[in-house]
Amino acid sequence: MVKPLEHHFATQIKHKIDLKTKPLGALGKLEHVAYQVVSILSQKLDDKQFSEARFEITAPQLIVFAGDHGVAAQGVSIAPSEVTGQMVANFASGGAAINVLCRQLGWQLSVVDCGILTPPAELLGIVSQRLGSCTRALHIDEAMDDKQLHTGLKMGASLTTQHHQSGTNLIAFGEMGIGNTTAASAIFSALTGLTPQETVGKGTGVCEEIVLKKQQLISQVLARHKPNLTNPIDILRCLGGFEICQMVGAMQQAAKLQMVLVIDGFIATAAAMIVCRLSPSAQQYMIFAHCSGEQGHRKMLAYLKAEALLALDLRLGEGTGAAMSLPLIQSALALYNDMASFDEAQVTQVVESE
Incomplete structure (x- = not known):
């Protein structure tokens, strides 16, 4: 039996990706890859483990x-x-x-x-x-x-x-x-x-x-x-x-x-x-x-x-x-792990115009 992905941390993952120093969606497919892979790799983590985790590919x-x-x-x-x-x-x-x-x-x-x-x-x-x-x-x-x-x-x-x-x-x-x-x-x-x-x-x-x-x-x-x-x-x-x-x-x-x-x-x-x-x-x-x-x-x-x-x-x-x-895939995770947020970099957040 294959378990469906549980999206315990979906909001946190998306929020972290969206608040990187870039316009929303500007990293295209890499953002989708980061979201999917982090979702998979975080399936067995609790809240504390997730907050401290660095997500990496091991022994591909x-x-x-x-x-x-x-x-x-x-x-x-x-x-x-x-x-x-x-x-x-x-x-x-x-x-x-x-x-x-x-x-x-x-x-x-x-x-x-x-x-x-x-x-x-x-x-x-x-x-x-x-x-x-x-x-x-x-x-x-x-x-x-x-x-x-x-x-x-x-x-x-x-x-x-x-x-x-x-x-x-x-x-x-x-x-x-x-x-x-x-x-x-x-x-x-x-x-x-x-x-x-x-x-x-x-x-x-x-x-x-x-x-x-x-x-x-x-x-x-x-x-x-x-x-x-x-x-x-x-x-x-x-x-x-x-x-x-x-x-x-x-x-x-x-x-x-x-x-x-x-x-x-x-x-x-x-x-x-x-x-x-x-x-x-x-x-x-x-x-x-x-x-x-x-x-x-x-x-x-x-x-x-x-x-x-x-x-x-x-x-x-x-x-x-x-x-x-x-x-x-490794680049998507590196960006997720290491790219600064607007607050961390003290950069004014980019907001899409309507």
């Missing part, structure tokens, strides 16, 4: 969940499934975009093998939570069975719990898996009733011919599984990936533990949509890092009535957009 953790998809054999991506394992090895050796950003910005990075075709060597330091080597092709069969589904949800939740116990209060979610934009588009259509023409984009950069193939394939998938697409868990079982499944478990547990969740792009948002359908209060703990270059992502955010922090036309995955959001 970014997890990349990797999994392979049976549907990838249908040619729905620019790359073969073998690239998933190759990129996981690249993550492990520190050479991918997400490694660079995590080093630059101060993230702790974990990479999870949720079930890829070619398991990486043990010495690479990858977290092994394999549910198989690949999901079943979702246009032929259910992507995973009940055991895989529930094991994956528990594995994801357990991973979040471990990081929480180690002092992490903010956790970000990225992914890697050839073919996973197809799974995410199918999930999006199943949850919302939107057609594949509305939910399918170019992924990492496929041509129009492959976009059309993806749309036709997802139409076939939705028709085949229609009797079972009545609740979010069955949608996940029939249409999801091993990495999406574990993200759902990890996100839901993070919300239960009242952590700050940073959601990356299209695939991570598909997982977040399932979590929000299961536990609507979970969205109160989520920051949507960026609006990606995948055409369906903007529609996902609109459906959730969510506004992304960034819009950089990213379509790489890996959690790269989530990684980029950390300095903004």
Whole structure:
């Protein structure tokens, strides 16, 4: 059960933000981020603790969940499934975009093998939570069975719990898996009733011919599984990936533990949509890092009535957009903690004209 945010200190938080030496709302989205994050981090504080607290992000953790998809054999991506394992090895050796950003910005990075075709060597330091080597092709069969589904949800939740116990209060979610934009588009259509023409984009950069193939394939998938697409868990079982499944478990547990969740792009948002359908209060703990270059992502955010922090036309995955959001979140808290009020600075308060 995800608890709704209790707004014990809502008036004090808003008052403190509004009385900083600036016009009302002049720091834009940073003010909203500060309000949301301070609200989350103050959930378990009493009045005295709140009045003395300095709100900071501790041990920020970014997890990349990797999994392979049976549907990838249908040619729905620019790359073969073998690239998933190759990129996981690249993550492990520190050479991918997400490694660079995590080093630059101060993230702790974990990479999870949720079930890829070619398991990486043990010495690479990858977290092994394999549910198989690949999901079943979702246009032929259910992507995973009940055991895989529930094991994956528990594995994801357990991973979040471990990081929480180690002092992490903010956790970000990225992914890697050839073919996973197809799974995410199918999930999006199943949850919302939107057609594949509305939910399918170019992924990492496929041509129009492959976009059309993806749309036709997802139409076939939705028709085949229609009797079972009545609740979010069955949608996940029939249409999801091993990495999406574990993200759902990890996100839901993070919300239960009242952590700050940073959601990356299209695939991570598909997982977040399932979590929000299961536990609507979970969205109160989520920051949507960026609006990606995948055409369906903007529609996902609109459906959730969510506004992304960034819009950089990213379509790489890996959690790269989530990684980029950390300095903004930290800046919002620094302004909340350290920026002077009008009284403290002995500055005449700015009043909006009517």
